[in-house]
Amino acid sequence: MNPPSDPLDSLLDRWHEVPEPPPHLAPEVWRRIAVIDNRSDQPRFLARIEAAFTRPSFAVAFVAACMLLGLFLAEVRLARLHAERGAQIAQSYLRLIDPLLDKSAVKVAARQP
Amino acid sequence: MKHTVLVLLLGLSAGLLGHLGWFFSQRPCGSNDLDCQLEWMKTELKLSDEQFARIKVIHEESSPRLLALAAQVARMREEYDAFEHERTTSGQVDFLEFAHFVEQRRAVDRECLTSTQRLVADASHVMTEQQRERYLGLLGPVLQTGTHILMN
DSSP states (O other): OOOOOOHHHHHHHHOOSOOOOOTTHHHHHHHHHHHHHHHHHHHHHHHHHHHHHHSHHHHHHHHHHHHHHHHHHHHHHHHHHHHHHHHHHHHHHHHHHOTTOOHHHHHHHHHOO | OHHHHHHHHHHHHHHHHHHHHHHHHHOOOSSOSHHHHHHHHHHHHTOOHHHHHHHHHHHHHHHHHHHHHHHHHHHHHHHHHHHHHHHHHHSOOOHHHHHHHHHHHHHHHHHHHHHHHHHHHHHHHHSOHHHHHHHHHHTHHHHHHHHHHHHO
């Protein structure tokens, strides 16, 4: 009894010579594997971030940190604004309480700490 | 992903609201009127509410008089410039008129000095020693002007 014919048989019959592998085959294979590995790192990183944000404790800490950062930046802006406005108001106050005061003296005084 | 974006947006909104809320609530006064000046004094000298109320009354009582004097001083400076202009252009000066002007100016100067000194003394009286030191430090040029006028 003959076994059923395999479609591969005809192909194997046509394969007489094994071609020579291209030069640097192994390094090229490893290079491609490394490229695929690097590509798969990025989604893993995003997945980790997403996983962190799904944790309620992290989400609350993140919102609180944003709030604190906003307050800190506001405080920095306010400190600068207070210094500028303080000098201007000092000038106007000195001019109010002393009608004889000349402007140059007022400016010198306002710059004093 | 939706949850992450939601938390990010919530964080940004909280930061922005906190920033703007704190900034606008603590922002210094924008104009140069008496209320702003008094607010500035309160912060600068760390005045208590009671001290602030008394100092406010003192300043509100003196302010109209000081503003009127300032207008008078400005008018007299213009008059002086007119005298000077006449002297340089025509080469003549009405000495009687000028003497009268000088007398008026001295009277106004004395009045300014008295008003300023009274205001500073009354305000200082309300303050503690440290506050008074800081206040008088801020008034350096005023006090120097006063001394200068007194010497004349």
